[in-house]
Amino acid sequence: MNKWVLGVMFGVMALIFVGCASFGSFGRVINVGMATNYPPLAFDKGGQVQGVEVDFANALGEFLNASVNIKTYSWQALLEALDAGEIDVVMSGVSITDKRKERALFSDPYMEIGQMAIIRTEDAGRLASKSALLSEAYRVGYSLNTTGQHFVTSKLKNAKQIGFATSTDGIEALINNKIDYFVHDAPTVWHLTSSYPTDDRIFGLYTPLTDEYLAWAVKTGNVELQQELNTALESWKATGFLKSTLSKWIPVSVVLSEPEA
Numbered sequence: 001m002n003k004w005v006l007g008v009m010f011g012v013m014a015l016i017f018v019g020c021a022s023f024g025s026f027g028r029v030i031n032v033g034m035a036t037n038y039p040p041l042a043f044d045k046g047g048q049v050q051g052v053e054v055d056f057a058n059a060l061g062e063f064l065n066a067s068v069n070i071k072t073y074s075w076q077a078l079l080e081a082l083d084a085g086e087i088d089v090v091m092s093g094v095s096i097t098d099k100r101k102e103r104a105l106f107s108d109p110y111m112e113i114g115q116m117a118i119i120r121t122e123d124a125g126r127l128a129s130k131s132a133l134l135s136e137a138y139r140v141g142y143s144l145n146t147t148g149q150h151f152v153t154s155k156l157k158n159a160k161q162i163g164f165a166t167s168t169d170g171i172e173a174l175i176n177n178k179i180d181y182f183v184h185d186a187p188t189v190w191h192l193t194s195s196y197p198t199d200d201r202i203f204g205l206y207t208p209l210t211d212e213y214l215a216w217a218v219k220t221g222n223v224e225l226q227q228e229l230n231t232a233l234e235s236w237k238a239t240g241f242l243k244s245t246l247s248k249w250i251p252v253s254v255v256l257s258e259p260e261a
Contacts, residue, residue, distance in 0.1 A: 028066035032057045033087035035075040037143075037166045040191045040249040041093035041214075044072075052187075052249045053091040056110075059241065060091075063232045076145050079103055082219050089225060090217040093185065095147045104217035107229035110242060113186040114208030115151045118193060120174060121203040127180060130207050138180035141170045148183045151210055175201050183209070187250055194251050 034053055036044040042053040049070055061068035073081050078094075081087045082104060095113070096106050119127045126132065133140070136158040142148040144163045152161050162179055164170040170182040171192065186208065193204030218225045236242040 028064070029069055030061065030064065030066050030089065031069045031071055031087040032060075033071055033073055033078050033081050033090045034092045035078055036072050037075060037168075038093045038185075038188065041187055042091075052245060053093065055245050055248070057091050059236070059245075060229070060232055063235065064228060075143075079217070082217060085219070088218065088222070089229070093187065093214055094217050095185070095212040096215050097147065097150075100217070103220065105220055105222060105226045106215040106217055107226060108233050109213035109215045110233055111187075111214045111246060113212050113214055115148050115183050115210045115212070116186050116189040116208060117181045117183050117205045118171070118174060118189055119181055119203050119205065120177070121201055123180065124203050128203070128205060130205070130209070133181055133205075133209075139178070141173055141179040141182045143167050143170060143184060146184070147210065147212060148185065152183055155209075171199075171202065175199075185212070190250055 034042040034049060034057075036042050036049055038051075040051050042049060042051045044050075049072060054070065057068050057070060060066075071081070071087055075092070078087075078090050078092055079100070082090055090104070094100065094106075096109065100106075117133055127138070132138070134156070136156050139160040139162060140152050140156055141162045141164055142152045144165060149163060152159070162173070164173065167182075167184050167188055170179070170184070173179050174182045186206075189204045189206070192198065193202060216229055218229070233242065236245075
């Protein structure tokens with residue numbers, strides 16, 4: 001083998017080595033679980049997952065110098081997927097609750113929300129007050145396995161309660177006069193009733209019914225990833241990325257305060 005051929009071979013091997021070394025620096029993969037039934041946080045549009053959480057997931061990959069693999073599940077299956085190790089983090093508009101903290105570790109919150117209600121526009125004159133809802137005299141819908149369900153079943157025990165698989169099903173029932181109120185997280189209510197184009201048949205009640213905080217969930221014991229998420233959040237707050245991303249998708253002012261201990 002002549003020296004020229006040998007030199008070429010060593011050169012190719014060196015390039016391969018450098019390429020492998022570069023790939024290794026980007027070799028970390030973070031599997032992110034989302035449910036695509038929560039616009040504007042995570043939703044499917046034309047076969048593509050979009051929303052607040054998608055932007056955050058992609059930014060997290062850049063921040064941690066990692067590849068992000070978004071995996072979609074039903075809302076009910078997200079924590080099971082986390083328990084099973086199929087995903088590393090749930091980024092899907094998850095409210096922090098005591099019950100959920102028994103199953104997962106949460107990052108610091110990135111947004112303060114609450115449950116809100118939607119009614120038919122034609123009923124605004126008689127149903128727009130919080131007191132009307134709390135009178136428990138009306139039919140109230142909610143999405144299954146959500147904090148909206150918890151609010152309705154625990155606070156409106158005498159109302160006629162109707163659960164729906166998705167918020168779309170709930171809104172359709174509201175429009176078709178099968179329920180009088182539909183209760184869901186604030187981002188959904190804001191998205192459906194305050195951004196153009198909106199359906200003029202529905203009317204959002206922006207008075208919060210609860211105080212809740214959205215955060216990301218990791219598997220119990222994964223303190224390292226939890227800390228990485230918190231570091232990313234602190235950086236995004238300082239640079240304004242957190243606020244600008246929320247403002248991009250949510251057409252109202254959102255102020256993040258710290259939850260009480």
